[in-house]
Amino acid sequence: MKLVLxxxxxxxxxxxxxxxxxxxxxxxxxxxxxxxxxATIEKEIVDRKGWMxxxxxxxxxxxxxxxxxxxxxxxAAFIGYRLGGVIGALAxxxxxxxxxxxxxxxxSLTYALFKDNPKVExxxxxxxxxxxxxxxVAAWKMARSSLFDVATYTxxxxxxxxxxxxxxxxxxxxLGGPAIGAAVVAIxxxxxxxxxxxxxxxxxxxxxxxxxxxI
Amino acid sequence: xxxxxFVLFFxxxxxxxxxxxxxxSLIQREVDHKGWMGAERFQxxxxxxxxxxxxxxxxxxxxIGYQQAGxxxxxxxxxxxxxxxxxxxxxxxxxxxKLQHSLGVRSAFYGLRPIVTALxxxxxxxxxxxxxxxxxxxxxxxxxxxxxxxxxxxxxIVKYKWHxxxxxxxxxxxxxxxx
Numbered sequence: 001m002k003l004v005l006x007x008x009x010x011x012x013x014x015x016x017x018x019x020x021x022x023x024x025x026x027x028x029x030x031x032x033x034x035x036x037x038x039a040t041i042e043k044e045i046v047d048r049k050g051w052m053x054x055x056x057x058x059x060x061x062x063x064x065x066x067x068x069x070x071x072x073x074x075x076a077a078f079i080g081y082r083l084g085g086v087i088g089a090l091a092x093x094x095x096x097x098x099x100x101x102x103x104x105x106x107x108s109l110t111y112a113l114f115k116d117n118p119k120v121e122x123x124x125x126x127x128x129x130x131x132x133x134x135x136x137v138a139a140w141k142m143a144r145s146s147l148f149d150v151a152t153y154t155x156x157x158x159x160x161x162x163x164x165x166x167x168x169x170x171x172x173x174x175l176g177g178p179a180i181g182a183a184v185v186a187i188x189x190x191x192x193x194x195x196x197x198x199x200x201x202x203x204x205x206x207x208x209x210x211x212x213x214x215i
Numbered sequence: 216x217x218x219x220x221f222v223l224f225f226x227x228x229x230x231x232x233x234x235x236x237x238x239x240s241l242i243q244r245e246v247d248h249k250g251w252m253g254a255e256r257f258q259x260x261x262x263x264x265x266x267x268x269x270x271x272x273x274x275x276x277x278x279i280g281y282q283q284a285g286x287x288x289x290x291x292x293x294x295x296x297x298x299x300x301x302x303x304x305x306x307x308x309x310x311x312x313k314l315q316h317s318l319g320v321r322s323a324f325y326g327l328r329p330i331v332t333a334l335x336x337x338x339x340x341x342x343x344x345x346x347x348x349x350x351x352x353x354x355x356x357x358x359x360x361x362x363x364x365x366x367x368x369x370x371x372i373v374k375y376k377w378h379x380x381x382x383x384x385x386x387x388x389x390x391x392x393x394x
Contacts, residue, residue, distance in 0.1 A: 003305075003306070003309045003310075004309070027268065027269070028268050029268070030268045030269050063304060063307045063308060064304065066232075066320075066324060067300050067303045067304050067307060068228065068229060068230060068231040068232045068233075068299060068300050068303065069228060069231050069234065069270075069296075069297065069299070069300025069301070069303075069304075070231075070234045070235055070269070070270030070272070070273060070300075071234060072269065072270065073270065073273070073297055073300060073301065074300055074301075074304045077300070077301045077304040077305055077308070078304050078305075078307075078308045081304070081305045081308045081309065082308060086305060089301060089304075089305050089308075090301075093297060093301050096269075097269070097273070097293065097297060099268070100267055100268050100269030100273070100274060101269075101274075101277050101289070101290075101293055103267045103268060103269075104263065104264060104266075104267035104269070104274040104277050104278060105277065105278075105281060105289060107263050107266055107267055108260075108263050108278050108281065111259075111263055119391050121394075122390045122391045122393070122394035123387040123388070123390045123391050124259060124262050124263075124387070124390065125262075125357075125360075125361070125390045125394045126364055126386040126387045126388065126389045126390020126391065126393070126394070127262040127263075127265065127266055127383055127386055127387050127390065128258055128259075128261070128262040128343075128361065128390075129343075129360075129361040129362075129363075129364035129365045129368065129386055129389075129390070130265070130364065130365070130368045130382050130383045130386035130387075131261060131262050131265035131266075131271070131342070131383075132339055132342060132343040132361070132365050133364075133365045133366075133368030133369050133372065133382070134265060134368070134372070134379055134382075135236050135239070135335060135338055135339040135342060135343075136336075136339045136365070136369060137369065137372050137373065138234075138236045138335055139236070139332060139335035139336045139338075139339060140373075142233060142328070142331055142332045142335055143332045145328065146328030146329050146331070146332050147329060147332060152325070152328070152329045153329070155326060155329040155330065155333075156329035156330070156332045156333045157333075159329065159330045159333035159334070160333040160336055160337060163240070163333060163334070163337040164337065164340070170230065170238075170240070170241050170334060171230060173330045173333070173334070174230055174232060174327070174330060176326075176330070177326040177327040177328075177329065177330035177331075178322075178323035178324070178326045178327045179326065180326045181322050181323055181324070181325040181326015181327060182319065182322045182323055182326065184322075184325070184326065185318070185321075185322035185325060186322070195322075197318075197321040197322055197324070197325040198321070198325070
């Protein structure tokens, strides 16, 4: 395969505005994200438009989930690229980002207008607590799909301790984690060839296998 | 300023494994370091970002960009945080889809996922309690109220499977009652 910079032929070029429009429509529904959002994308791209088949969606989910960044934007980039090259990816990412960008700016401007009202300030404190809860739920879901043996529990506990009690920049953890992971797997493979790198499927339902990167 | 915003959020975007939540504490650290805003203002921005659809980190980037340099700042910061993942996904989509299932990549993620878990837990602690100790209110009514709402939200999401947006709206109402 080669990197496609421009869609070839007029049919793909004509697809670009459509790609933009579809992701613009999906954008606002990324509230609550994660698995629900993937379902929305699947319905729109596979069922309604027939642009991709289910097995390509599987590739898409595994790439979108493991690259850095939010799953929604990554999914848009992947699908946009497959449909219309780099220009398609740009159209899809712009489409999915633009509505949320407008919403968040409007929210913030509205807040700025009423921020001196003590009731508005109190309401935002309530929202703050809710966002903390959403982050905790994301952490719990991530933990379910990543912690399943001594090494992974130890690694998570050590990383949390380092974050809480030292001033180490998190880039070192992000680089160190994979290095340790690779080392642990390599050492275990000396003893046993079939090493698990993911939680066993029997322990989890299928939705939990998809780490909640996004919510 | 625009270049500075772009570079900062491009770097954040490169590290955003596990999506938005994992880099919230990194963003908080960086904007504090640059003297752009304190913990309280960051918590305001994070709360507004959490209320909108989309990734909380991307939305925070938009708002921080807007605060620092108006509309161009918002656009530049958003582009900066999205660009790394977009580039990587396009490259992966073009060349390396099969790479995902190689043992090397799987064992790297085996080590990376626990780190991301720790980063998200830390983000919750940092975002929830950052700046409270200095303000002298770690055990005050404010903190208690926050913990109460937070616990209620956890119950509503995990046990009763409420939609996150409903939880946020009710928390806003609870905030008015409590604070």
